[in-house]
Amino acid sequence: MGRRVSAIAGAALVLDEPLSLWGGIDPATGEIVDGRHPQRGQRVTGRVLVMAAARGSSSSSSVLAEAVRAGTAPLAIVLGVPDLILAVGSAVARELYGIHVPVVVCPAAELVRIRTGDRIEVDA
Numbered sequence: 001m002g003r004r005v006s007a008i009a010g011a012a013l014v015l016d017e018p019l020s021l022w023g024g025i026d027p028a029t030g031e032i033v034d035g036r037h038p039q040r041g042q043r044v045t046g047r048v049l050v051m052a053a054a055r056g057s058s059s060s061s062s063v064l065a066e067a068v069r070a071g072t073a074p075l076a077i078v079l080g081v082p083d084l085i086l087a088v089g090s091a092v093a094r095e096l097y098g099i100h101v102p103v104v105v106c107p108a109a110e111l112v113r114i115r116t117g118d119r120i121e122v123d124a
Contacts, residue, residue: 007123008102010075013047014116015039018055021063021086030072048122049074050106050114054083064089068099076102076122080111100124 016038019025024034030045044067054060064086067073073093077086086103094100102124106114114120 007121008048008075009119009121010046010048012050012078012114012116012118012120013039013042013044013074014114015049015051018051018053020055020057021060021067021089022057024055024060025063025067027063027067027070027072030067030070030074043072044074045072047074048076048078048120050078050111050120052080052108052111054079054086058085060085061089061092064101065093065096068093068097068101073099073101076104076124078104078106078111078114078120078122080106080108 019037025044026033030043032039032042082105090101090103102122104122104124
């Protein structure tokens with residue numbers, strides 16, 4: 001019997017390029033640390049992370065779960081295409097820590113209208 005998760009709202013952080021959480025964010029701080037990423041130095045903590053797609057590495061699930069444990073995770077993740085790895089990380093974090101980080105897919109036509117700083121609501 002799972003608990004009902006209500007809608008989550010927060011400021012969007014829209015990424016210009018895909019990001020792998022493994023090597024892409026520091027789970028201790030929530031900072032984007034990938035030296036080649038356009039949003040390097042931004043923090044995902046407490047934001048709704050928006051990106052067209054995630055980028056590789058099955059270890060991203062463990063990084064997401066660790067960020068949840070550390071309190072540095074995004075509130076939610078909005079993608080243009082499904083990503084099983086991030087969904088697994090969200091499920092593991094919910095099971096281990098009781099914290100739900102929804103990972104949802106948004107149609108491309110709507111995704112491109114979201115800007116960094118926009119307040120968006122995710123109802124997973």
